[in-house]
Amino acid sequence: MPRGHHDIGGTTRDAGPIDRTEHQLEDWEILADAVNQALGARGIKRTDELRRAREEMDSELYRSLSYYERWGASMENILIEKKILTREEVDRKVAEFEKKWGEP
Amino acid sequence: MSVDPSAKQNETTQEHGHPHPKHELSYHAKRIYAIRELLLEKGVVTREDIQAQIDYQEARSPANGARLVARAWVDPKFKARLLADPKAACAEMGIDATSLNEFVVLENSEKVRHMVVCTLCSCYPRPILGRPPDWYKSFNYRARAVNDPRGVMREFGQELGADIEVRVHDSTADIRYLVLPLRPPGTEGMSGEELAKLVTRDSMIGVVDALPALPGSRKNA
Numbered sequence: 076m077p078r079g080h081h082d083i084g085g086t087t088r089d090a091g092p093i094d095r096t097e098h099q100l101e102d103w104e105i106l107a108d109a110v111n112q113a114l115g116a117r118g119i120k121r122t123d124e125l126r127r128a129r130e131e132m133d134s135e136l137y138r139s140l141s142y143y144e145r146w147g148a149s150m151e152n153i154l155i156e157k158k159i160l161t162r163e164e165v166d167r168k169v170a171e172f173e174k175k176w177g178e179p
Numbered sequence: 180m181s182v183d184p185s186a187k188q189n190e191t192t193q194e195h196g197h198p199h200p201k202h203e204l205s206y207h208a209k210r211i212y213a214i215r216e217l218l219l220e221k222g223v224v225t226r227e228d229i230q231a232q233i234d235y236q237e238a239r240s241p242a243n244g245a246r247l248v249a250r251a252w253v254d255p256k257f258k259a260r261l262l263a264d265p266k267a268a269c270a271e272m273g274i275d276a277t278s279l280n281e282f283v284v285l286e287n288s289e290k291v292r293h294m295v296v297c298t299l300c301s302c303y304p305r306p307i308l309g310r311p312p313d314w315y316k317s318f319n320y321r322a323r324a325v326n327d328p329r330g331v332m333r334e335f336g337q338e339l340g341a342d343i344e345v346r347v348h349d350s351t352a353d354i355r356y357l358v359l360p361l362r363p364p365g366t367e368g369m370s371g372e373e374l375a376k377l378v379t380r381d382s383m384i385g386v387v388d389a390l391p392a393l394p395g396s397r398k399n400a
Contacts, residue, residue, distance in 0.1 A: 084298030
């Protein structure tokens with residue numbers, strides 16, 4: 076079985092130096108973290124489910140997203156899978172926000 | 180890491196039920212706000228739930244872990260309890276570790292150093308140390324910790340003798356690890372509070388030892 080894109084222990088692709096620069100979390104990252112934990116506290120999703128969702132993501136996407144973007148994308152997929160919300164609802168809500176925020 | 184306090188305010192003081200981002204958000208960041216809003220509308224989670232999680236994470240920092248380690252250094256009976264039943268030992272110190280499924284404390288020795296990674300993602304003892312640093316989540320750390328732990332330590336400024344064994348522990352969704360670093364020499368007679376200052380986050384992940392005693396801080400016990 077080939078390795079999944081998440082299974083990178085010991086691989087050479089990422090054998091370079093470790094970037095130890097820390098970035099200050101942005102509001103949306105803190106929110107992604109908190110919403111995810113709140114769902115966990117309510118028993119709606121488990122850590123292993125979220126990990127499975129990340130492991131099932133498109134490999135290119137997995138590599139290109141930032142850490143909390145991966146969290147968000149996998150959380151969305153899990154919530155859709157559990158029929159708590161739909162992709163269209165999220166799309167509509169984003170469009171609504173963009174209108175309010177004055178963005179295209 | 181310091182958390183932007185405006186995030187808290189956003190949670191509590193939003194007037195129109197929508198966020199006011201300071202600058203342009205990415206596609207996925209916007210979706211986070213949308214998901215939050217939908218979950219609130221549907222009553223899946225409450226604003227208070229989310230705020231409670233923000234507060235919880237803000238209250239977690241490596242200082243918690245440092246208190247555990249410093250106490251273990253000065254109190255052998257506590258150390259034994261910390262190794263045998265880490266969650267109970269945390270509770271004794273007022274640290275809530277109950278959200279962890281399994282929590283293991285790894286004791287370093289002169290001959291063995293432990294190092295913690297999550298090769299598959301970013302599992303970390305968050306109730307004890309707070310959110311993981313960015314480098315812990317990086318592809319490079321995840322890739323290298325398992326087959327080049329000595330090289331990783333070197334990058335963090337520590338050259339380990341070839342006679343010292345390195346054991347790397349890969350975290351999972353169910354098991355989290357905390358390294359109990361060696362007590363630095365020359366720290367006899369130091370108080371728990373002074374000792375805790377030597378216990379860095381990185382020393383509890385195991386990529387380096389605890390800080391050496393500062394010159395002049397040595398006391399005659």
